[in-house]
Amino acid sequence: MQTLTEIKLPEIRTELPGPKAKEYLEKDSRLISPSYTRSYPLIAKRGFGAMIEDVDGNVFLDFNAGVAVAALGHAHPEIAEVIHRQALEFTHISGTDYYYPHQTDLAEKLIDITPGDFEKRVHYGNSGAEAMEAALKAAIYSTGRDKFIAFRGAFHGRTFGTLSLTASRASQRRGFGPQALDVTHVPFANPIRFPLERRQGETVGSRVARYIEETIFRTTVPPEDCAAIIVEPVQGEGGYVVPSPDFLLELRRICDEHGIILIVDEVQSGMGRTGKMWAIDHFGVEPDIICMAKAIGGGLPLGVTLTREELMRWHVGAHASTFGGNPVAIVAAMKTIEILEGGLIDHCAAAGEYMLDLLMESRKKHDCIVDVRGLGL
Template sequence: MTTTNQEQYLGPDEILRKKKEYMIPCVYHFYTEPMQLVKGEMQYLYDHTGKQYLDCFAGVSVVNCGHCHPEITKAVCDQVMTLQHTCTIYLTENIVNLAQRLSQITPGRLQKTFFCSSGTEANEGAALLASIYTGKQEFISLRQGLHGRTKLTMSLTGLSMWRTDTSPVGGISFAPNAYCFRCPYGKRHPECDLACANELETIIKTTTAGQVAAFIAEPIQGNGGIITPPPGYFKRIKEILDKYNILLIIDEIQTGFGRTGKMFGIEHYGVEPDIMTMAKALGNGTPVGAFTARPEIADTYTRPGASTLGGNPVTSAAALATLEVLTKNNLTAQAALLGEYLKQGLTELQKKHPLIGDIRGHGLMLGAEIVKPDKSPATEQLDRMLEEMKNRGFLIGKNGPDRNVMAFQPPLVISRDDLDNLLNNLADVLATMG
């Protein structure tokens, strides 16, 4: 895409004006000088002037198979032309085929699924299921975790930026996360003996009433700053949870479907969740969420339940096509290989530029924490870097509680040449930062 008729588009200034007048102001945007995106094609996005951008964020781990992948797009269009929507009160085929497919690829004994429309709903539903099964109402979450925007899921979120509810739900305790770069105990792995995981037992015994239904965690904390637990972390967590008969809910909303070089992020840790939540990449851009559980847990949810749009014929067709593309093209293995290549390139840059304080993650879910010489967050420097990279045609994410972590979560169809181009331009930008 090299030329466009700019007159057919509103343009960034008019979009910003309408946004300010008609949208709730919590809906924010990146960049001091934002562009209007009008087209996507695999790993690339295009603005209203025809400029091409390498998408290194994938809509926050959504379009793992690439923008407008032709096979997924065809499946969506074919379904829209035949049966667009009913509801789960009527029998349709796609939804049960998708549930069966998920039972084949999810870890361990996870088998039965409820479909909804978003990750927030999936986490809300998983928490409800945990309470139904256990008869308990308390929860434990991790600091810097993000689980949604409803009242309960926002209350389960351990990032102050996203906790906008002035009266959060009670009965929720927060455990320290495995943030090795800024260990709250001032220790180093493995000499630390997983002190952050061991603290979970203290929290259960001191800050709860002993009525904990579940512990919820992301295998890698996305918005929390690509916080990646060390080996053995989740096994220790699971040992403690089993001791107190507490369920483990794993939030795979950002980490799922090949993103980390495994089909699901928790597979890096050899632990079987009791309940798992999914969304984002499951539909490659169509609105779908799901939570899945072992049969003995799922079968306790017997009172009537439905999701008007969850798992409808179109989103289920999109998800089935997405899973076919992921497996047929072995994108999970590709994410592992290219992720290691990108991590090596970032490590070489780190040797020359101490502005990069830490590099972490698995597969194509990597974070580079940008810091000042005293290790404090270099938030303003990162903003300048991302603005300049955008001007050069690269869209990179940012996250973390101080918004100083550069997030690389591109479509899994990205190429090695794309990564070389990204690293070369990032080297140029880093060189201008002093």
């Protein structure tokens, strides 16, 4: 049998979907929740790097990467090795009951590589939505406030708390009202498609800030009642939108002036994807809370909420997760960070710049291309 590294892509051996895939698709239609948004009828059998083989032996290039989870590709041998080694020791000891060094080892590393030279704490969950739920609870608990500001086009999860923040597709909210949290959505600082009129010389970022201060604070959300502003440094599901350079600096200023917590969602944009470890690093801003997931677990479920130390001074039992910070996921995360720091982040920046240059040239030749945007890959 050929290995995936020996196959020249694409390798299409059957009609698509193939006969075995059709059998699984029929079972799936009867047995699995229809709420999943499948983009293609691919029934995966195995993967290696950027390739996926389906159950009928067809091989594809994977441009999805498990929705930004498989940042280092499928079945990375070094990650597989540490997962196997840890599984032989123990696969689970709940961090809610006992201690194990894996959790503190990863916490020390994350505290070291995240922006801000101040004391920090870490809470472990299993997903991006869980990471954001912990951030919202920490914001309410530490401020005593219960209102939030988020952005149109945002995606932060589909649990009840995070769904209140998410504003990218109506289908994600349909049938699930009323929303659990008091959230006001404002325009994101999209340099290409921006709905607010600007004064002469006014940047998109400063216009959003003026809208928050002159409209939202005066009509909808008293600043003294606002617990947090939640933002993706680069919007993901909202269109992979890179905001104007001053946008996050303006949000930081507003939060500092009113005692509001700045929560940055790096679930999709973090872990080197933009050419820096965190997308927020491009903008010179130190957030109060960072939410991480997806690529951090090396393919395994892991969510992390990292906060300023004073924002996580809650009482014992206030928040916890049975599986959060699972030792197998943590060793995969440690290895993922090690590999990224070995030169892949710089490579991501260079490759992204190269691709943007080519796309910019293509835009000059084709009027149908309205915009080319992105950071890294």
